[in-house]
Amino acid sequence: MSTHFDFVVIGGGLVGAALARGIARENLRVCVLDEGDVAYRASRGNFALVWQQSKGINMPAYANWTRRSVELWPAYAEQLQNETNIDVALQQDGGFHLALSDAELERLVSIAERVNGQTGVNPYPYSVLNGDEIRRRLPGAGPDVVGGTYSPLDGHLNCLRLYRAMHRALIAAGVDYRPGNRVVRIDYTDSFSLSIEGGGQIKARHIALAAGLDNARLAPMVGLSAPVRPQRGNIIVTEKVAPFLKIPVQTVRQTDEGSVMIGDSQEESGLSEDINNGIMGVMARRAVRMFPAIADLNIVRMWACLRVLSPDGFPIYDHSVTHPGAFVATCHSGVTLAAVHAAVLAPHMAHGRLPPEAKSFSARRLHVSKTD
Missing domain, CATH: 3.50.50.60 (FAD/NAD(P)-binding domain)
Incomplete structure (x- = not known):
């Protein structure tokens, strides 16, 4: 060699x-x-x-760098398919952040305003929606959802x-x-x-x-x-079910193959990749409040992984x-x-x-x- x-x-x-x-x-x-x-x-x-929302508070360059990548993704996915004959199932029909309280909704709106209000930022488009508007656009959303933000730039794919x-x-x-x-x-x-x-x-x-x-x-x-440094995150994957969530939420998404993924945790745990059952339970309960039908699904996999974070x-x-x-x-x-x-x-x-x-x-x- x-x-x-x-x-x-x-x-x-x-x-x-x-x-x-x-x-x-x-x-x-x-x-x-x-x-x-x-x-x-x-x-x-x-x-x-493939996500733009909320990226870049206190660093406009990161918001713009993310925006550039999000806009490059359709061409990149096409190139990968042409070179490998593998469809990564990119869907960029938008994405939601959902709030389960008025305080959470205020925080989501504040984040969007802070990112887009920075000098030098190429602002990303977003909408602020109340609970009824969310339920019209996401029919499976539950009554506990008080509102959220939506950006048409966001999306997801088959990892x-x-x-x-x-x-x-x-x-x-x-x-x-x-x-x-x-x-x-x-x-x-x-x-x-x-x-x-x-x-x-x-x-x-x-x-x-x-x-x-x-x-x-x-x-x-x-x-x-x-x-x-490492930061631990936990992920839950359910059995495959008929499509009900075509547009991803930052913490809950349904894959193109039908399984539901839940991920919403940040732990300073060193190099430990052990599953935290308490945090898994919190994640699952929040997901069920957002989409009650998830409560009837069987969990098929759970694991923890380590993110790579700078200071x-x-x-x-x-x-x-x-x-x-x-x-x-x-x-x-x-x-x-x-x-x-x-x-x-x-x-x-x-x-x-x-x-x-x-x-x-x-x-x-x-x-x-x-x-x-």
């Missing part, structure tokens, strides 16, 4: 797969070194939303098909995908030498760290910073000054941002730079001293 590449992407999750495919399309020889399913892979816990399509697209683009290859050391002279756990070395002119939580360990090896919750994209050719990319919205990663971020990395929009996401923002 070859040991020399133009570009090595470390990490084969949603971020790494999107970047590798996009870089390879620039006629570079690309290798993906992936720790494999033993890793704390956030990709296996995604809720499969299992997406991950399969992204990896099949790697092969179609000529990427050398190597699972079970954990990088333990990165050395640099005029190029990069990556030492693999258990033996072996890979050399590359450029590298991209897209290893999720492991970026915190790898980034300092190339003069970068990625102070990410302020926003992505980190950086290019090393001390190790030219080394990049880092990390975020917690790997599905929503996959389109912009593949179509915008990756081609720029392939040419040795970051796009202008990415400058706001440097980790240097996290180290600026605050003064009164």
Whole structure:
């Protein structure tokens, strides 16, 4: 097997797969070194939303970056299908945030107003609806729903098909995908030498760290910073039933195959992926209040997963000054941002730079001293 590449992407999750495919399309020889399913892979816990609403409070650049990706998604889904013959079932007919109290509704409206009211933001369209309006648009919604917000930009897809399509697209683009290859050391002279756990070395002119939580360990090896932490989320999946929820809610969605997914939790639990039954119960009760018919469904799967979060919750994209050719990319919205990663971020990395929009996401923002 070859040991020399133009570009090595470390990490084969949603971020790494999107970047590798996009870089390879620039006629570079690309290798993906992936720790494999033993890793704390956030990709296996995604809720499969393509989502604009509420993104970007206190960072207008993130609202705009998300907006760009949401608008790129139809073309990205079409490209994946053309390259892999896999339909990721993208539906962008809008999405809802639902409120079960007046206080919750006020908070939802406040978030939308704060995001769109920021200087430099490209405002996203949204509507504020009362409970009766919600029930007219979502006939299965229960009487406890007092209202909500709706944006026509939002949507969802089939998360299992997406991950399969992204990896099949790697092969179609000529990427050398190597699972079970954990990088333990990165050395640099005029190029990069990556030492693999258990033996072996890979050399590359450029590298991209897209290893999720492991970026915190790898980034300092190339003069970068990625102070990410795990945040646990829980997911419930029910049996398959006849379609009743064609437009997703942020915390409840029905897949194209008929199962219902429920996900609405955030826990600071370290690296534990244990299921929290108490939180699962709260999630289930809220989902039943929103859609009473869910109460009759059998649960077929429950699991917990670890999100990848920076200190302020926003992505980190950086290019090393001390190790030219080394990049880092990390975020917690790997599905929503996959389109912009593949179509915008990756081609720029392939040419040795970051796009202008990415400058706001440097980790240097996290180290600026605050003064009164």
